[in-house]
Amino acid sequence: MKEHLTVGRVAELAGVSVRTLHHYDEIGLARPSARSAAGYRVYSAADVERLREVLAYRRLGFGLREIADLVDDPDTDAVAHLHRLRRLLLEQRDRAAATVTAIDAELAARARGIHTTSEEQLMVFGARLYESIGSAYPATRRTEPRIAAQVLAALGDARTVLNVGAGTGSYEPRDRDVIAVEPSAAMRAQRPPDAAPCVAASAERLPFADGSFDPAMAFSTLHHWDDPVAGLREMRRVARRVVVFTHDTSEAGWRHRFWLSRDYLPEVAGLVAGRPPVDELARAIGARMEPVLVPWDCADGFFEAYWRRPAAYLEEPVRRAVSVWSRVGPEAERRAVDALDADLASGRWAERNRDLVDLEAAELGLRLLIA
Ligand SMILES: C[S@@+](CC[C@H](N)C(=O)[O-])C[C@H]1O[C@@H](n2cnc3c(N)ncnc32)[C@H](O)[C@@H]1O
Numbered sequence: 257m258k259e260h261l262t263v264g265r266v267a268e269l270a271g272v273s274v275r276t277l278h279h280y281d282e283i284g285l286a287r288p289s290a291r292s293a294a295g296y297r298v299y300s301a302a303d304v305e306r307l308r309e310v311l312a313y314r315r316l317g318f319g320l321r322e323i324a325d326l327v328d329d330p331d332t333d334a335v336a337h338l339h340r341l342r343r344l345l346l347e348q349r350d351r352a353a354a355t356v357t358a359i360d361a362e363l364a365a366r367a368r369g370i371h372t373t374s375e376e377q378l379m380v381f382g383a384r385l386y387e388s389i390g391s392a393y394p395a396t397r398r399t400e401p402r403i404a405a406q407v408l409a410a411l412g413d414a415r416t417v418l419n420v421g422a423g424t425g426s427y428e429p430r431d432r433d434v435i436a437v438e439p440s441a442a443m444r445a446q447r448p449p450d451a452a453p454c455v456a457a458s459a460e461r462l463p464f465a466d467g468s469f470d471p472a473m474a475f476s477t478l479h480h481w482d483d484p485v486a487g488l489r490e491m492r493r494v495a496r497r498v499v500v501f502t503h504d505t506s507e508a509g510w511r512h513r514f515w516l517s518r519d520y521l522p523e524v525a526g527l528v529a530g531r532p533p534v535d536e537l538a539r540a541i542g543a544r545m546e547p548v549l550v551p552w553d554c555a556d557g558f559f560e561a562y563w564r565r566p567a568a569y570l571e572e573p574v575r576r577a578v579s580v581w582s583r584v585g586p587e588a589e590r591r592a593v594d595a596l597d598a599d600l601a602s603g604r605w606a607e608r609n610r611d612l613v614d615l616e617a618a619e620l621g622l623r624l625l626i627a
Pocket residue numbers: 386397420421422423424425426427437438439440443457458459460474475476477480481482
């Protein structure tokens with residue numbers, strides 16, 4: 257009997273109204289199925305467990321019908337619900353933290369006199385891709401020294417470097433005269449105070465005279481450009497040498513080489529549909545292509561970085577710093593993460609990817625274009 261709780265007591269403990277509990281009872285979502293000695297309907301321990309799940313999913317913003325499907329799922333036991341609820345709540349917390357960071361970035365931009373247009377202000381709050389993920393970027397995106405060394409070697413010993421789509425400046429050589437170009441106010445505002453001067457412009461229209469720079473570099477940005485071929489031609493126009501880090505998104509590239517897009521997130525195919533293939537981009541500026549291997553402990557958290565550390569993709573901050581996850585949408589993201597989570601727990605991922613465990617670096621279709 258001790259385990260049984262009256263409706264009033266449950267309402268008090270859970271911080272919900274008696275009316276809400278009656279409603280859940282009426283629609284069959286969470287019922288007090290037991291009777292007290294005095295004949296009142298009371299919640300048994302099992303009723304409370306179910307109600308707790310209902311309330312937690314409700315707090316996360318799920319609709320009542322959706323919650324009914326979730327709590328009635330015979331394949332999900334109480335522990336699985338707790339794991340899922342925990343992950344969803346952490347995600348919600350991280351999203352709130354990212355929004356706070358976005359607000360801070362906008363405040364910092366305003367304090368530094370950086371003009372933000374109405375469009376940019378909306379982007380900061382998530383209406384458009386890059387501004388919304390920009391605030392989450394610094395959490396996992398930093399210079400990977402082995403890849404930086406390859407970029408530096410390709411840049412040669414030139415003094416004046418243009419860095420296009422520079423973001424927070426991860427791969428900018430510190431010992432050269434660098435000018436950065438970055439269209440996003442949120443990203444510009446996050447550049448360290450000692451970073452190179454940054455111009456608000458886009459790759460497709462670089463505000464510089466022909467041949468102004470020795471090399472122009474672009475790192476992990478080309479896939480965001482509206483017109484990558486026009487952007488590359490602009491780089492070629494303003495610089496004598498061009499070095500671009502990008503990925504091969506063809507069938508033979510990372511879409512099929514990388515287990516994440518192949519087995520869990522086939523939606524990436526839709527993201528790159530209609531984009532020019534990497535060899536066409538290389539041809540546009542007469543570039544040669546050099547493969548870039550991804551070390552198993554890659555310091556820069558780009559999409560492919562955790563190929564040998566799959567559990568990292570279950571972490572919200574890891575995903576929020578990579579645009580692919582925002583672009584595929586929350587449904588695909590949740591499905592992919594749940595499936596990966598299950599395969600890691602069951603050992604299926606390890607079985608399927610046995611050949612990766614001993615690899616120090618992987619060829620996943622990442623390329624330097626050097627012209
Ligand atoms: C993945 S981040 C890479 C930033 C930086 N290069 C790095 O490696 O840390 C992509 C950047 O490209 C910028 N970007 C988007 N569209 C662009 C365009 N049309 N021209 C130049 N940069 C662009 C975004 O604002 C963002 O800062």
